Amino acid sequence: MIESSNTTDADHSEAIIAALRDARERQSAVYINAGGSKRHMAGRHCEAEELDVSAHRGIVDYQPQELVITARAGTPLKEIITALAEQNQILPFEPPLFGGKATLGGTLACNLSGPARPWGGSIRDMVLGVQMINGKCERLNFGGKVMKNVAGYDVSRLQAGALGTLGVLSEVSLKVLPRPQQTLTLRYAMSANDAIATMNRRAGEPKPLSGAAWLDGQLYLRLSGAASAVDSTAVQWGGEQLGDNDAPWQELREMALPFFTGDAPLWRFSVQSSARCTAQFGPTLIDWGGSQRWVRGEQSREQLDRAAADARGHVTLFRGGDRGSEVRPPLNAVERRLQQQLKQSFDPDAILNPGRLYSWL
């Protein structure tokens, strides 16, 4: 077992429980914060007193040969990635680090994954277990540190994308993977719709594809895996070879490309990978082999919802714009009722991140 020796590591879970209990007694809601990197993205604006969990950090257990790491939720991802790199392992979902501020708990709560997501899975796919504190201030453990576990409901995965509205995450166990032996990027000039067709065709071939994105008239395909497989695929697929420089993919993952700068609203489409791009909404960036598409600019929510439905998916106002209104698409009455009842089962007094996911949740 490899234990972290970082002097800032500490178990602050008792303090978190005490603070939550205090808030609950005062009937006061909390906004859970650690690194603060995602405060203005992913969810709605949340008016509540801050519950700072950033001191609750540190790797608790890392067993490289088990392919499992467990860390406290406030641990910066950067620290986890550094520890993994020493053992030649990676987080396969390539999460954004947001200048080193992103934490494990926040990343799971927002379900954020990078360009490898369609092939390497999301953090939702890799989570094996969580320790969390629900709205009743109970410390609960679900899942575990093993690859397969079907005892009880999968409460761990349910935390992905719940934006902290079901509990304060305390510890997270994740599946990790070996670092691919070799990585190589190919580039092709083509239109958005040609790129979508090409991404889907290539993803249907048994080759070591690990990234497929389109921006500014260029399709980028990334290959990762055994050196022999990467090299032979690159020869077969042609295109301009950009070598093993991973910087463009890191900039994409970190939203550091010029496309993402500025205050214009940033919309995230999560759609069927093969859906055609209708190009009526201004600047567009396509990632995840066609499944995730970013659009910039002031838009009519109704028009975007219609376009997303046509593409068999949904659209979220990811960053900027009006964050006091709903940022996610409307749900029907049955969906809404079940989401509310589920929320109440974890947080009957509605003290955890109220309104962050939906105004009514």
Place this chain on the structure above:
Amino acid sequence: MNAPSPLIRRLRACLAAECIIEDDESQRPFECDALTIYRDLPLAVVLPETVEQVQQLLQICHALDVPVVARGAGTGLCAGAMPHAEGVLLTLSKLDRILEIDPVARTARVQPGVSNLSISEAAARHGLYYAPDPSSQIACSIGGNVSENSGGVHCLKYGLTVHNILAMTVQTVAGEELTLGSLGLDSPGYDLMALFTGSEGLLGIVTEVTVRLLPAPEIARVIMAGFDSIDAAGDAVSAVIAAGIIPAGLEMMDRLAVQAAEDFSHAGYPRDAAAILLCEMDGTQEEVAQHVDEVAKLFEQRGATSLTISGDEAHRALLWKGRKSAFPAVGRLAPDYYCMDGTIPRGQVTYVLNEIYRLSEHYALPVANVFHAGDGNLHPLILYDASDPAQSRKAEAFGGDILELSVRVGGCLTGEHGVGVEKLSKMPSQFSAQELAQFEDIKHAFDPALNLNPGKGIPILKRCQEYRALPARHQHD
């Protein structure tokens, strides 16, 4: 003859006569799933032919406060589909159509009664397949796979059911339709698809599933290696992972399992080995050649006493045949066997297997071990004679000890078979009272009257008496 009950009258109004089974004799084939020690007969077995009928049936049962137990192909191994004596057994086997295959987006939209293997068969002409492959894949249904979050021998690389589905349509206990997931890779709001997967029919009824299809690998090859100790085989497994290789499958079998499988299938397994490993590599031609080379060297360095690398596809199939027929092969050694399903950290395998051998002596019951070594999922097969009540009791106690051992070393009660009736009483060994209460609260959020598959999956304890005076419905005496 008595007049039909209001339930039966309404079922008859909803379904064709041949889709309702009321008499005990015709119900017998439905009295249990593949874990045959738990049996019961329902008020009626219903076999709807359309999703609308499923909705209507749920509405009827909801109105009359009647329990509903969903059943797919009945291949489950935890009595999750055992009928409820006061309820209706909702069998989804007639909803068996593949509705759509999209070769470009690489998805298949199917009804819940479609068999796991038939999805891959239908996708094969596009060079695609559905990755999760439980041993029962010829028979088991995708709806059942979703309910149990089924795995198979290729989970380490390709994941479980939850990693390979995109969307599903479910019916609530009141018969309201709901779409979970999407054709994108996530959905707004809580991830109810993750919550429903593996929920054993306790939260809703799955009536349609959209699965992800993967490109079929160019080639797959398997290495079989014999070892003279469990320890050496366990070390070899760790060495493969440490070398940065994720095999498509990595299986271990111990001596008794190897001998039984060899006698049954003549796959060429080394009968004298204490354990064998089967390690499959798949991918591009070049990658597989590279990894086969590396793994063969690792196994030799770790003291493999024999080494066989599959030549052609027929040879590969033969090497797998032994493993895939291990359960029936072991089944020939005794009148009955009891299959366990704990998952443990890989590093604990030597300790756990030695403990299992010690327990085997203690209970005087032989045990054969089949192990998904890649993901730590252990299947000890306890041999016993079910017609001998003393042996049955011992087998059950032995199994319980193995599950508690799995939890004690940092693992869990069940890796892929589910809790069902079988492991219900063991849940407190893995979960605290507060954790069990949270499960119960989740159940209430979806099924307040506790009518979906009562008595399975999660223990219903404290609120049972409050909500209704029917403790027997939840398997509590």
